Amino acid sequence: MTTTAYVRTLLVAFAAIASLPVSAHHSFAMFDDTKEVTLKGTVHEFQWTNPHAWLQVDVIGAGGETEQWAVEMLSPNVLGRMGWKRNSLKPGDEVTVVIHPVRTGAKGGNMVSVRDKSGVQIGGPQQ
Amino acid sequence: MNGWSAVVVALTLAAAGPAAAQFPSPPPEQLKGTPVTPARLPDGRPNWTGFWVTPNGLLETYRGPSGVTGQAPGANTRSTRRQDIPALKPPYDQRYAEALRKSAAGEIPDLVAACFPPGMPRMMVMVYGMEILQTPKIISITSEWQAATRRIWMDQKEHPPADELDPTYMGDSIGHWEGDTLVIDTVGIREDVPLDFGQVPHSPNMKIKERFTQVSPGVLVDEITIDDPDVFKEPWKYKMVYLHRPGLRLKEYVCLENNRNVDENGQAVFK
Numbered sequence: 001m002t003t004t005a006y007v008r009t010l011l012v013a014f015a016a017i018a019s020l021p022v023s024a025h026h027s028f029a030m031f032d033d034t035k036e037v038t039l040k041g042t043v044h045e046f047q048w049t050n051p052h053a054w055l056q057v058d059v060i061g062a063g064g065e066t067e068q069w070a071v072e073m074l075s076p077n078v079l080g081r082m083g084w085k086r087n088s089l090k091p092g093d094e095v096t097v098v099i100h101p102v103r104t105g106a107k108g109g110n111m112v113s114v115r116d117k118s119g120v121q122i123g124g125p126q127q
Numbered sequence: 128m129n130g131w132s133a134v135v136v137a138l139t140l141a142a143a144g145p146a147a148a149q150f151p152s153p154p155p156e157q158l159k160g161t162p163v164t165p166a167r168l169p170d171g172r173p174n175w176t177g178f179w180v181t182p183n184g185l186l187e188t189y190r191g192p193s194g195v196t197g198q199a200p201g202a203n204t205r206s207t208r209r210q211d212i213p214a215l216k217p218p219y220d221q222r223y224a225e226a227l228r229k230s231a232a233g234e235i236p237d238l239v240a241a242c243f244p245p246g247m248p249r250m251m252v253m254v255y256g257m258e259i260l261q262t263p264k265i266i267s268i269t270s271e272w273q274a275a276t277r278r279i280w281m282d283q284k285e286h287p288p289a290d291e292l293d294p295t296y297m298g299d300s301i302g303h304w305e306g307d308t309l310v311i312d313t314v315g316i317r318e319d320v321p322l323d324f325g326q327v328p329h330s331p332n333m334k335i336k337e338r339f340t341q342v343s344p345g346v347l348v349d350e351i352t353i354d355d356p357d358v359f360k361e362p363w364k365y366k367m368v369y370l371h372r373p374g375l376r377l378k379e380y381v382c383l384e385n386n387r388n389v390d391e392n393g394q395a396v397f398k
Binding site: 029030031047049050051052054070072074075076077078080081102104106108126127 | 180231242254255256271372374375377378379380381382384385386387388396397398
């Protein structure tokens with residue numbers, strides 16, 4: 001599997017809009033919502049938990065080593081209204097995940113979108 | 128810009144970005160503010176019992192003439208960016224500036240990140256759903272956020288005397304009906320409960336006034352006025368919009384289940 005982790009800087013105005021849906025139980029100042037990182041990898045673990053769901057993704061780094069990224073998601077109640085289920089993902093599933101990266105530079109971020117192996121986005125509009 | 132046009136602009140902007148895919152908004156015609164005749168309870172009052180959601184981007188405020196914004200350095204939370212906070216009086220202005228600095232530097236805890244209740248009025252300014260249960264004497268509103276519940280006493284005309292009123296996260300809420308509008312007066316909020324993610328302070332004398340009106344089928348608006356003359360040079364006003372979702376139910380939310388967002392000092396982190 002080839003791996004790409006790349007950063008895309010968006011127009012500030014666009015980023016301001018993109019950041020609207022993320023407010024939840026804590027401040028999201030820890031994430032840089034002017035940037036997006038796309039991760040291609042496999043699901044290591046899907047934590048369907050409160051106050052946030054988490055997706056641990058194994059990504060092959062530039063040097064061929066496996067890196068684990070932590071992707072913070074919304075809470076199961078909101079995700080559920082967007083069509084997610086606790087079994088939407090399982091370990092080993094190939095995914096493409098777009099995140100707003102955490103400002104510290106740690107391998108992680110806040111979920112923007114998740115697509116499955118065939119490129120179909122998981123979840124949709126909130127009911 | 129009047130209040131509702133601000134909402135429509137926000138909706139239009141949201142529709143242009145990826146946010147629209149996650150949080151669709153009601154058609155603008157639903158938000159024009161034409162009062163409707165709501166379903167009624169046996170006692171003749173509007174029946175809002177049920178589950179409601181808050182689409183993001185529907186928070187709006189009235190702009191104060193001398194308002195300062197609550198933008199913390201580096202902060203990009205919806206609550207601090209989108210609300211126009213009235214100017215603060217001394218010593219609260221200095222206290223607020225210091226809280227912003229410390230919050231941005233990670234020197235003070237984020238209470239909700241540590242799973243404390245959001246309190247009033249934050250629990251009404253939320254991304255989560257809420258459940259309204261009505262009886263003639265009590266109206267109960269439970270947020271999915273920390274499962275926080277507030278009770279509005281409909282059979283209580285006055286708040287308890289100050290020396291009998293222990294400050295709480297939700298405060299003491301008394302309500303009455305003015306026609307089909309539910310009017311609520313809330314006092315007794317703990318001083319350590321900030322009014323938003325931006326650590327906006329308040330005094331022990333803060334009063335929160337709310338007016339709930341159903342403006343169109345399935346659309347409920349809460350006009351919130353934070354009246355705290357010790358802190359603000361003018362009342363802080365904003366509206367929240369809630370959408371009825373009869374097919375859905377409130378879901379459990381236990382914040383301590385897997386809280387990876389707080390360190391040993393109670394500060395919001397990522398780990």
